[in-house]
Amino acid sequence: MKIFGVMLIIFSIAGCSEIVDCKRETKTTARISFFKKTDGTSLEIAFDTITAIGTDSIFFTVKDSLSVYDIPLDPNSISTTFIFIKASVTDTLNLGYENQFIIIDQDCAPEIAFDNLEIINTSFDSLKIVERRLLIEVENNIKIFL
Amino acid sequence: MKLKIILKYFFSGCAITLLSITVIAQEKRFVPTGIRIGIDLSLLGISAFSSNRRGYEINGDIDFDKFFLVWDIGHEYRERISPLFNYNSEGDYFRIGFDVNLINPRKNQNNNVMFLGVRIAKAFYDDRVTFSIIDNNYVIIDSFRRNFGLVANWLELTAGIKVRMWKNLYLGYTGRLKFSKDLKGDEALRPFDIPGYGKSGERSLFGINYYIT
Numbered sequence: 001m002k003i004f005g006v007m008l009i010i011f012s013i014a015g016c017s018e019i020v021d022c023k024r025e026t027k028t029t030a031r032i033s034f035f036k037k038t039d040g041t042s043l044e045i046a047f048d049t050i051t052a053i054g055t056d057s058i059f060f061t062v063k064d065s066l067s068v069y070d071i072p073l074d075p076n077s078i079s080t081t082f083i084f085i086k087a088s089v090t091d092t093l094n095l096g097y098e099n100q101f102i103i104i105d106q107d108c109a110p111e112i113a114f115d116n117l118e119i120i121n122t123s124f125d126s127l128k129i130v131e132r133r134l135l136i137e138v139e140n141n142i143k144i145f146l
Numbered sequence: 147m148k149l150k151i152i153l154k155y156f157f158s159g160c161a162i163t164l165l166s167i168t169v170i171a172q173e174k175r176f177v178p179t180g181i182r183i184g185i186d187l188s189l190l191g192i193s194a195f196s197s198n199r200r201g202y203e204i205n206g207d208i209d210f211d212k213f214f215l216v217w218d219i220g221h222e223y224r225e226r227i228s229p230l231f232n233y234n235s236e237g238d239y240f241r242i243g244f245d246v247n248l249i250n251p252r253k254n255q256n257n258n259v260m261f262l263g264v265r266i267a268k269a270f271y272d273d274r275v276t277f278s279i280i281d282n283n284y285v286i287i288d289s290f291r292r293n294f295g296l297v298a299n300w301l302e303l304t305a306g307i308k309v310r311m312w313k314n315l316y317l318g319y320t321g322r323l324k325f326s327k328d329l330k331g332d333e334a335l336r337p338f339d340i341p342g343y344g345k346s347g348e349r350s351l352f353g354i355n356y357y358i359t
Contacts, residue, residue, distance in 0.1 A: 057283045059283065074284050075281055076284060076285065100332075101275060101334060102336045103231060103336070103338045106228055110279065113336075
């Protein structure tokens with residue numbers, strides 16, 4: 001009978017000893033990398049602006065000359081259309097995705113997790129999705145060749 | 147609808163029980179001596195003192211020598227409130243399984259039980275959340291999402307005791323290791339709680355219930 005008394009204590013302690021980990025595993029941005037179409041090497045490029053339909057925010061300006069851009073997805077929708085303007089050329093990239101509301105714990109801020117990224121429509125000639133999940137550990141979601 | 151499904155499983159369990167009695171009663175020592183019906187005191191106690199959690203759980207067992215056919219039926223509402231969201235889930239659940247009594251039945255005049263057992267469990271429920279998330283790039287999200295018709299399955303290893311206190315009144319507890327959870331029906335909202343199980347994000351959980359039978 002003693003062993004069942006000990007088990008009662010273990011069960012009770014196990015029920016109470018809870019450590020909350022609020023660490024995020026998902027991200028709300030899609031990572032786009034640019035490459036040269038000719039030899040496939042990384043391409044550093046500056047756009048006049050990168051914006052999206054549905055927001056007044058300008059995510060990047062001409063000051064940002066990068067080969068990798070993290071563009072924020074609209075959590076209110078299941079698709080976001082991004083507009084890339086460089087000189088007189090305007091390109092669009094319409095991305096579709098699923099999003100799910102996640103409560104990690106009552107003591108943590110909730111998050112919107114994105115998944116199943118897809119290209120719905122685009123004016124870019126050559127691009128491909130390399131990773132559909134939007135996780136912090138993922139290095140690249142979309143490769144665009146210019 | 148969910149209650150209908152629960153009752154269907156309950157009556158199926160009763161039918162299996164009666165069939166089992168018919169079959170194994172052919173050997174005299176497996177003839178049941180009685181059916182115990184009880185309630186979960188812990189959930190009733192929580193319901194009495196908490197506005198964020200309420201419910202009930204009825205359980206029963208029937209003995210076949212040192213083996214027991216055990217079932218639980220419950221209903222649970224749970225609310226999680228934080229400055230950024232208000233989540234609630236509500237639904238029904240049941241568990242059915244077997245216990246083995248570690249006390250020798252021939253030396254057990256009070257029908258006390260010290261058991262190890264297994265259960266299969268199933269929950270049918272809905273959940274919803276209202277929330278606010280501040281996004282730096284888009285408008286502030288202030289919205290709600292919900293799931294209808296969630297179904298969760300899991301298994302349990304159990305251990306516990308039931309001790310005769312007075313005449314046919316027994317008190318006891320059941321410790322549960324819940325594992326192998328499977329959840330279906332979640333889409334725009336990842337469920338946080340499962341009635342009868344606890345936090346859905348946990349692959350395995352310990353739980354304890356105190357029963358009066």
